[in-house]
Amino acid sequence: MAPESLEIEEEKGADVGQVGERLLPGPADIPQQKPSSGLTPRERAAVDEAPARNKWKLLPEFLKVRGLVKQHIDSYNHFVEVEMKKIVASKMNREIRSDNNHHFFLRYEDVYVGTPEVDQNLITYKVTPQECRLRDLTYAAPIYVDVCFTRGRGVFRKRKLQIGRIPVMLQSSRCRLRGKSVAELEKLKECPYDPGGYFVVKGSEKVILIQEQLSKNRIIIEQDSKKQTCASVTSSTHERKSRTAVYIKNNRIYLKHNSISADIPIFIVLKAMDCESELLINYAISGTSGIRQFLIASAEEAARAGIFTRDQALEFIGQYIKHSRAAKRSADDPTNTAPLRADEAKDVLALMVLGHVPVNNYDFRDKAFYLMYMVRQCCQAEADPSLLDDKDYYGNKRLELAGQLLALLFEDLFKRFNTELKLQAERVLSKANQADAFDIMKHMSQNIITNGFVQAISTGNWSLKRFKMERAGVTQQLSRLSFMSAIGHMTRITSQFEKTRKVSGPRALQPSQWGMLCPSDTPEGESCGLVKNLALLTHVTSDEEDGPVRQLVLRLGVEDIKLLGGEEIFSEGAYVVMLNGEILGLTAEPEVLAEQLRKLRRAGRLGEYVSVFVNRDKATVQIATDGGRMCRPLIVVDKATHRGKVRNKHLRMLREGKMAFHQLLEQGLIEYVDVNESNNTMVALSDVEGESAGGATMQEATHLEIDPLTILGIVVGLVPFPHHNQSPRNTYQCAMGKQAVGTIGMNQLERIDTLLYLMCYPHKPLVHSRTLELVNFDCVPAGQNAIVAVMSYSGYDIEDAIIINKSSMERGFARCMVMRKYATQLKTYANNTMDRLAPPPFATPDAPPAAAGKFCGVGYDGVIEIGSRVEKNGVLVNREMPTNTSDLMVTGPGMGHGSGEFKPSALCYKGPGDARVDKVMISSSEFESHIIKVVTREVRMIELGDKFSSRHGQKGVVGLIVPQVDMPFTDQGIVPDIIMNPHGFPSRMTVGKLMELICSKAGAVSGVRQYGTAFAENPVKACSETLVKHGHSYHGKEVVTDGITGETVEAHIFFGPVYYQRLKHMVADKMHARARGPRAVLTRQPTEGRSRDGGLRLGEMERDCLIGYGASGLLIERLMISSDIFEANVCLKCGFMANPVRCQNCRTGAHLTSLSLPYACKLLFQELHSMNIIPKLTLQDL
């Protein structure tokens, strides 16, 4: 036996799932004797060394270590463990000193975060996320600092001093759920499949969305709004943010910066930066070649302005500094402000202009070089527009995650906390004689930090004064419509681009998104293409220390930029080496350098997320260690053998638990490649002989894809055979999969959400995918395998409507539960009175309490009993409120609760239908001693008009519910659950649905679930053969008899199971009609909206129709009589509206007459009146 074929045998034996997973115990379930055990060591070695056939098996291993939302969790951990310490240790923050007492100081020595706990009545105890959800608490952990401070004359140290609390991300390193087993999670009432990555703030789950931005500290060459070529950099450091641009106007080059009011000719700026020689500038910008045309004009401009030396240049720039102190000074004392101005200009150039390039001791060399490099790039792009950067290119984008956003917030809050402390210290220390020594410990207010975090996360408003940042909608409530929607929410990316822009650039699918962002999962409509989702394996990097990389690069033979001049830099074949956008030096052998760096990275000597990118067009080597880059893992291809480095043995060791995924990374078999580095790779799909390698041949390939399905996101994983569908259909399904009613999580019945839709009997899909397995969709499904007949029936199935079998419905098909929360609390008021719960009153003297009426089911404690039925307006919690909640005097002798008058303020059930009380929770929150949450449960069957969808973007409403006797049936007596009209297929081209039906059917008859994984092997042929084996048609069609006429239907009907989702849009939630009802107070017109029992509006267009038709009577009836008719009294003499007896204007009632007009019209007149505009009514007889 050849080793190659042996290997296949082994794989089959080891993994039945390759063909399908057995549902029923069958012979295949009996563990087979592994053929490998009979191998000779030599054959064994051959098998081990053979290319890995089932590379996808890396996925579960990968996700096991990673989790589904590692990007969020990693980012948060990085913030808590690294970034936070850096912020506290930074020069600006680490010490508080007082201006009027030089002995006083408070120094932070360390900062760390504890585990989540809650403070209640001075008792501190640990909390679980579930307790926080139920009790409206914030899942937050204390921030501790170690401080050194003075009190009186002594210096003291204090450890573990709490300065505030920070919300904890679920599953992060501080979370109590971290590393817990399934059993432990169950004990904590947590869903074991919940991915975490969100916060629980005031009881609601909040996600900090990933924000997409242009990258900071990188030169971007673009055309600005005036069509001028422009090289711009957004510098961002811990201290400040600023934007510097170099642009070409009329063949002259200028520098633009937001702290300089005018645009400065570039030669003046360079001269101010110690580059006084035109020759030097010329060389440094253009080398020996020539982009001189721009330089000559620019140099001339500087000369014409009479600026030749550094001091002259600085003085010149000094005139244009915004918020200049020198200018203020000159107003008082006009003599000789020039030196001051020059100093100020120097400071601005050193700190503000290109702020991310460090200037030590006013040595401008690096910065001048950087600026000249920008000028060169700008000039080159002016000559050759193809050198302009693509703003939508993902290598130029950075993703901002929860950690970064929280770091910004924390820094701001911490600064505020410190200023507050400083103010306190100064206030006390400035007093001449103090009773006690000033103790700063007594002035620590934790509220600034604690409330700052809670406010920001719960409202989503990030407002930071320091950066003038004002962002709304950063957080969103985690959508718990279904499990998939929650997971999909965690991978969502929003971009900061305005939505109104008509240009399609930012919305279009960018080739550089390949493998990083899901091409299908984006909403339709206004935010289409702006809201995106991460692909399955995408990781977002965190900031990494760049110091070691810098040293390493120089030691690898890169010539330091400081030692070089313009001639060398722009000589043929010299590549500029840049680290995070900063120019480091030159190399003549970029490929060698890149290869060395990559080797070091694979050997673990460099961070695994460091990227090296050789840009041939721009002759640069870009090394990046910064955070926010998207990257994904790829298998490294061995240069010698042209095979992937991951072999069978690695898969075997992973399977046997002898190896973990991170070891693959450490051994350099797999590496992370970011968007930029992707440009230097050739990625093949498969290295197995006989399989297509895809675009690249194995000879030229540098990397191997783990599995092609990883280019898609998690939510597309729901679609079986997505590669056979028309692309927009997959997009539609991504939107609908999030609305499917199903399972929220394993703890769904423990949760108390405002509104929860749950399916009563959800199914695992008969056709599933690898992605679904990875997210455990089988355990938290949303949908059922419905037997579908694709045929026309009755005419109630046009326009995508579906026909439902009444008996299926009654047996529980697509039955769902609606759980609704009603919450209230017993408040304590300022005068120490308190709300109370009252037992139900005695309706009539002869009726026992709580027997009937709206108090039906209310217990003696004033709260409804579990299991009782509630009708509309029925009382759930019989709360009573004190009539006087402000006056302290009323309380009187009884004091506090129980005394005084009470008025009812009960919590009532509002829903239109009846429901059962499912659960009543009582507890206390942070502010209220009693909170009461009542959960009502409503069980809903299918109704005419309810929305359904298959997993292929094929949605439809129920058009007719047919008794089973009237339904068509097959020769085996099978009756469909759903009849779907075949017109849904031709234009939609959802071939995947046809394939799903065949595979589901084969799966059902053979008892083996099938895979419909994206880009995987096509199982349809095998499935069709299975069908034939079990006596069905090869094509999945059936001979069907009509249930009404008893005749055999002439055509063969495509018939089989398809996974159908019930969507949350249900008629019961939307049905609305009104004859008479409430009116708005102001206009007296009927209210608007179903929730207010509103009227149905006859709008402008309908009105236009009636006018066009001339139906004036109907118009008056609709718009006035049935709306807001009003009898007004009008004075014929002055045309004012009057009261019924007297015109206030004419001071008589003699000329009054009455008139019907809309109340809104009367209101308008009065409002105009109040604005000194007098509309007069002139009446006439017709």
Next chain:
Amino acid sequence: MNSGAGAAGSAEQQEAMKQQVASSLASGITYECGDCAAKVQLRPRDPILCQSCGYRILYKVRTARLQQYEAR
């Protein structure tokens, strides 16, 4: 709780009912701890706390009244 109450009650009966309500409130209504599932007797104004484990989330127990369900 009051499933046995008569349909036609006199003033005395009503008084008796009131007594019953008052006494049952005084002895406490039974709740169930969300953590240890112990039964907790709670009177009005009592802090919401499980006496055996200190957990602060309590649930009402299911009603003893006869319930009728529609099984469709």
